[in-house]
Amino acid sequence: MTYDVACPVCGRINRSLYLEETEGWMECEYCGNSSQDLGFRKKARIPAFGKDRKKRIGMYLAAEV
Numbered sequence: 001m002t003y004d005v006a007c008p009v010c011g012r013i014n015r016s017l018y019l020e021e022t023e024g025w026m027e028c029e030y031c032g033n034s035s036q037d038l039g040f041r042k043k044a045r046i047p048a049f050g051k052d053r054k055k056r057i058g059m060y061l062a063a064e065v
């Protein structure tokens, strides 16, 4: 299964990522920053489509600051 993930740095969508193989890590193809989708392990069965995913990533970022 592949996932579409919004880059937390630049906000652009990286498509068809194999997050299961990288434990949620991805390197943005637009800005080159590496980031980990912290919700990946818990939500492993939910494909990253839609607005909710983007919102969750933003929440995690806020929690880390």
Ligand SMILES: [Zn+2]
Residues within 6 Å of the ligand: 007, 008, 009, 010, 011, 012, 028, 029, 030, 031, 032, 033
């Ligand atoms: Zn990016």
